[in-house]
Amino acid sequence: MLSCKKNQDGVDMGYAYFPTDSGNMVTYQVEEIFHDIDLIPAHDTSKFQIKEVVGELFLDDAGNEAHKIYRYKRGSETDAWVLKDVWSFNRLTTRLEIVEENVRFVDFVFTPTLNKSWDKNGKNTQDAVLSNFLTVNKPFEINSFQFDSTSIVSHQNFTSFVDHMVEYDIFAKGIGKIKAVHKNLVIDNFDTLDIKKGTEVSYQVIAFSN
Structure with a gap:
């Protein structure tokens, strides 16, 4: 039975959406697609595991408690894991900050509430990105895993005549992030399948332990 941490008023703050226990592990199947119609191949796909x-x-540096995240990469389940990089995160009272390649992002806020919004880039110098919860504490199934309580965070969802940008994460209580999608594409005439250039990256959980 998952124990949800609460504040002094007995409110579930949602901290279980990103566990801090040392050794907590999540493995992802990752797919990256690079598009450029001026190259051969025009659409190049690579798959690996993280x-x-x-x-x-x-x-x-700010005197806050933080945890390291060790990130390992391999081509397939028959290959050995190789340390790729080391990130870090702060699970603060009201927000989750993740430092990726020395850039700090606010990936999640507490307590998760439907349509609550914040600036994902509020702790770095990049342009503002308005994030919000699309769902909160809902069941979700992925790769034969059934999670009782998940929340979907949307970071971008924009389509124009020539641009298609989508970015969202799905978090599960007791596990952390179980899925991530990021698309930054140049398209033609609002057609999201007529891709000229850009990248697509997806992460899907395939194993976890806590």
Whole structure:
């Protein structure tokens, strides 16, 4: 039975959506597609696996408690894991901050509430990105896994005559992020299938332990 941390008033803050226990692990099947109609091949797909493991606690430059995230990569399940990079995260009282390649993002806020919004780039110098919850505490099934309580966070969802940008994450209580999709595409005439250039990246959970 999952134990949800609550504040002094007995409100479930949703902290279980991103566990901090050292050794907590999630493995993803990753697919990257690079599009450029001026190249051969015009649409190039690569597939690999990423394993993220919560590491030790430390104090960051602001004096806040943070955890390292060790990220390993392999081509397939028959290959050995190789350390790719080390990220970090702060699970603060009201928000989750993740530092990726020295850039800090606000990926999630507490308490998760439908349509609550925030600036994902509020802690870095990049252009503002308005994030919000599309669903909160809903069941979700992926790759034969059935999760009782998940929340979907939308970071971008924009289509124009020549642009198609989609970015969202799905978090599950007790696990962390179980799916991520990021599309940044140049299209033609509002047709999201007529792709000229850009990238698509998707992460889907295939294993986890806590």
